[in-house]
Amino acid sequence: MDTTDTQPARRTYDVVVIGGGPVGENVADRAAAAGLSAVIVERDLLGGECSYWACEPSKALLRPVVARADALRVPGLDRAVAGPLDAAAVLAHRDAMAAYWKDEDQVAWLESVGVDLVRGHGRLAGPRTVAVRTPEGDGVELTARHAVAVCTGTGAAVPDLPGLDAVRPWTSREATTADAVPGRLVVVGGGVVAVEMATAWQGLGSRVTMLVRGEGGLLRGMEPFAGDLVADHLREAGAELRFGASVASVTRTDGEVRVTLADGAELVADEILFATGRTPQTLDVGLETVGLTPGDWLHVDDDCRVSAVAGDWLYAVGDVNNRALLTHQGKYQARIAGAAIAARARGEAIDGTTWGAHTATADTVAVPQVVFTHPEIATVGLTAREAERTGRRVTVVDHDLSRLAGTHQYAVGYRGRARMIVDEDRGTVVGATFAGPGVAELLHSATVAVTGATPIDRLWHAVPAFPTISEVWLRLLESYRDRPVPVKAG
Numbered sequence: 001m002d003t004t005d006t007q008p009a010r011r012t013y014d015v016v017v018i019g020g021g022p023v024g025e026n027v028a029d030r031a032a033a034a035g036l037s038a039v040i041v042e043r044d045l046l047g048g049e050c051s052y053w054a055c056e057p058s059k060a061l062l063r064p065v066v067a068r069a070d071a072l073r074v075p076g077l078d079r080a081v082a083g084p085l086d087a088a089a090v091l092a093h094r095d096a097m098a099a100y101w102k103d104e105d106q107v108a109w110l111e112s113v114g115v116d117l118v119r120g121h122g123r124l125a126g127p128r129t130v131a132v133r134t135p136e137g138d139g140v141e142l143t144a145r146h147a148v149a150v151c152t153g154t155g156a157a158v159p160d161l162p163g164l165d166a167v168r169p170w171t172s173r174e175a176t177t178a179d180a181v182p183g184r185l186v187v188v189g190g191g192v193v194a195v196e197m198a199t200a201w202q203g204l205g206s207r208v209t210m211l212v213r214g215e216g217g218l219l220r221g222m223e224p225f226a227g228d229l230v231a232d233h234l235r236e237a238g239a240e241l242r243f244g245a246s247v248a249s250v251t252r253t254d255g256e257v258r259v260t261l262a263d264g265a266e267l268v269a270d271e272i273l274f275a276t277g278r279t280p281q282t283l284d285v286g287l288e289t290v291g292l293t294p295g296d297w298l299h300v301d302d303d304c305r306v307s308a309v310a311g312d313w314l315y316a317v318g319d320v321n322n323r324a325l326l327t328h329q330g331k332y333q334a335r336i337a338g339a340a341i342a343a344r345a346r347g348e349a350i351d352g353t354t355w356g357a358h359t360a361t362a363d364t365v366a367v368p369q370v371v372f373t374h375p376e377i378a379t380v381g382l383t384a385r386e387a388e389r390t391g392r393r394v395t396v397v398d399h400d401l402s403r404l405a406g407t408h409q410y411a412v413g414y415r416g417r418a419r420m421i422v423d424e425d426r427g428t429v430v431g432a433t434f435a436g437p438g439v440a441e442l443l444h445s446a447t448v449a450v451t452g453a454t455p456i457d458r459l460w461h462a463v464p465a466f467p468t469i470s471e472v473w474l475r476l477l478e479s480y481r482d483r484p485v486p487v488k489a490g
């Protein structure tokens with residue numbers, strides 16, 4: 001601890017971080033690694049949404065569901081997994097993966113890297129100052145010599161429907177922590193959280209009905225074949241998918257949830273999950289004391305400094321800046337912001353060049369994402385639609401994943417698809433999507449290719465092992481080489 005002030009209720013550090021999720025932890029860690037003193041203010045559990053109510057518990061619920069779906073397509077194993085999942089064992093495993101909602105291990109880690117922790121709700125109280133209200137009701141004032149980083153993340157956004165509170169709907173928090181399998185579950189939404197939770201709970205024994213607004217399919221924003229494959233598998237698993245379905249009202253009577261749709265249709269369920277987006281946790285962080293608007297996303301420069309606040313001291317890192325709402329991407333931003341804070345503290349120049357030490361370039365060029373459904377979806381960089389929108393000259397190359405020795409080995413009746421987007425002017429891959437069982441671990445190869453801007457001609461020499469699903473690279477590159485090239489009139 002840095003004890004410049006004698007009063008324990010007033011302390012000065014080089015860096016003050018509000019929010020101890022994965023991102024805040026990494027900002028503080030990077031600052032400490034650079035020799036700066038740092039403190040994290042956390043009002044709940046150190047480790048944030050990801051550890052206790054998002055990534056960790058959701059993947060613990062999904063892993064047995066996906067493993068079983070895979071095993072059902074492996075001869076000799078299929079009969080062994082034909083019965084239902086042991087839901088109680090899955091939920092118990094989920095509890096362990098969420099560390100039983102205790103943060104001692106993360107507190108011990110924080111101590112080991114020399115970062116202090118103040119428990120309580122933090123608010124900006126003017127430039128470089130954070131006022132903390134502790135659970136005991138005491139006040140602590142923290143002053144930052146160099147930087148304050150707001151890393152307060154996001155919460156679930158639910159629609160403004162009359163009487164919804166009384167229905168006690170599930171958000172992502174209840175969907176990842178429920179201790180019983182609902183008989184009937186309505187899932188509202190068609191994005192990543194919606195499809196992952198629909199997959200998990202359908203696999204654990206719920207009868208899931210998905211209500212998706214519009215006719216654009218699932219996982220909009222990704223390549224359309226990704227959402228189509230997930231939809232097919234969800235239906236085969238027994239889920240009902242209703243597109244063009246918009247919720248008009250919800251009530252709960254005698255424990256049952258009654259949902260009325262805009263077209264007058266009615267549904268009855270045991271629980272309803274709203275997976276309808278995220279909202280920044282900035283309503284009560286004192287933004288007004290530095291000229292910002294409470295409740296807004298915090299827009300930042302490429303080194304995660306809040307653009308609208310002068311003085312190079314206020315950073316917003318992770319979900320709260322709305323650049324890429326993913327743990328790994330937020331942690332990447334934390335490494336960049338931590339390095340920028342340390343450089344400024346030492347009076348060094350900032351390297352703001354593309355791919356420079358203080359520039360989160362990957363946020364705009366190569367964000368990897370895995371959707372842990374059956375089948376898995378793995379994406380990085382641009383989709384064909386996005387490439388078209390940016391006006392690039394690209395070639396889109398597709399391959400049917402069922403036509404690979406690796407996928408034949410993986411599962412009988414394997415279905416999947418891969419797409420590679422090649423920038424014709426640069427001769428590099430600028431986007432890739434893989435949709436199929438077991439493709440998640442393929443993603444980093446694509447991320448390295450996109451980030452490194454590896455020339456297609458050099459990728460030709462990166463030989464995938466036989467018989468792995470990675471051989472899709474070879475097929476994509478062959479299709480690209482053999483593509484019809486317009487012949488000039490003689």
Ligand SMILES: Cc1cc2nc3c(=O)[nH]c(=O)nc-3n(C[C@H](O)[C@H](O)[C@H](O)COP(=O)(O)OP(=O)(O)OC[C@H]3O[C@@H](n4cnc5c(N)ncnc54)[C@H](O)[C@@H]3O)c2cc1C
Pocket residue numbers: 018019020021022023024041042043044045046047048049050053054055056058059120121122123151152153154172176193281284285317318319320324325326327328329330
């Ligand atoms: C169901 C679900 C599944 C997901 N799965 C994945 C996945 O598989 N992979 C992936 O990469 N991403 C996943 N995500 C996204 C991931 O959870 C977020 O990107 C990540 O948690 C963001 O980290 P963060 O540190 O920015 O914010 P958070 O994890 O939200 O942490 C913010 C912290 O700030 C604290 N805080 C807020 N306000 C204050 C305050 N005023 N004072 C003190 N403390 C405060 C909060 O208590 C919290 O601990 C998932 C999200 C959901 C909802």
